[in-house]
Amino acid sequence: MGSYGHAGLGIAYRVLNNVFVPEQSITLRRPWGDYHPVWNVILTVALPMICAVYVGMAEAAAEKALTVATAKGDDGVNALAVGEMQTELTTAQIALESMVANANELDVEPGIEHANRALIRKTIVADAVKREAEKALEATGGAGYFRRLGLERILRDAQAAQFHPMPAKKQHRFTGRLAMAWIRRYSRRAREAVSLRRCGGSVVSGTEPTREVLTDLPAAEKR
Numbered sequence: 001m002g003s004y005g006h007a008g009l010g011i012a013y014r015v016l017n018n019v020f021v022p023e024q025s026i027t028l029r030r031p032w033g034d035y036h037p038v039w040n041v042i043l044t045v046a047l048p049m050i051c052a053v054y055v056g057m058a059e060a061a062a063e064k065a066l067t068v069a070t071a072k073g074d075d076g077v078n079a080l081a082v083g084e085m086q087t088e089l090t091t092a093q094i095a096l097e098s099m100v101a102n103a104n105e106l107d108v109e110p111g112i113e114h115a116n117r118a119l120i121r122k123t124i125v126a127d128a129v130k131r132e133a134e135k136a137l138e139a140t141g142g143a144g145y146f147r148r149l150g151l152e153r154i155l156r157d158a159q160a161a162q163f164h165p166m167p168a169k170k171q172h173r174f175t176g177r178l179a180m181a182w183i184r185r186y187s188r189r190a191r192e193a194v195s196l197r198r199c200g201g202s203v204v205s206g207t208e209p210t211r212e213v214l215t216d217l218p219a220a221e222k223r
Helices: 038-072 078-106 112-145 151-163 168-198 210-216
Strands: none
Touching: 038 078, 038 112, 038 151, 078 112, 112 151, 112 168
């Protein structure tokens, strides 16, 4: 089965039959349906590399569109489309730079907060790249719809960014539940602190509300 975009890259479903995997080759086991801490590493480290591909597409689209639009001249609308295109491209570039900074050249101990930051920025990149490609097509007019320019392929391929973990709606839910878990945790800890201080006790500090967040995640999100 082929794919709508990324033509020529060999993207398709593959079924492996009668494949033997030695026990010693299995480096990680995790329960199906649970959010495993390994995702903190994968999302923090891998998403910037994945998103860099799409930002590169957007940069190529901008270059092609700007060449065509400049040759056509400004009719009062072309410059507006180009400006919108450049703004969306800059949004994607800034989000990608922030993702790279979040990974800190791999000198980081990724936690769920790193994964969350990467996921938020991935959504920003995916949305901005899609909008930028559409504006690039608008700036070129009908010329951008023909294959010889290569813009129609970028427009199609840009759609795939949204399907890398997590799609926007799941990311919004993940981020929202994480934020609410922090509030619940610290609201509870604030009440505990007041109670303990009244009794002359002390509060042990805590940071990451991992258990609360992961308990709330539905199976589709945990994967």
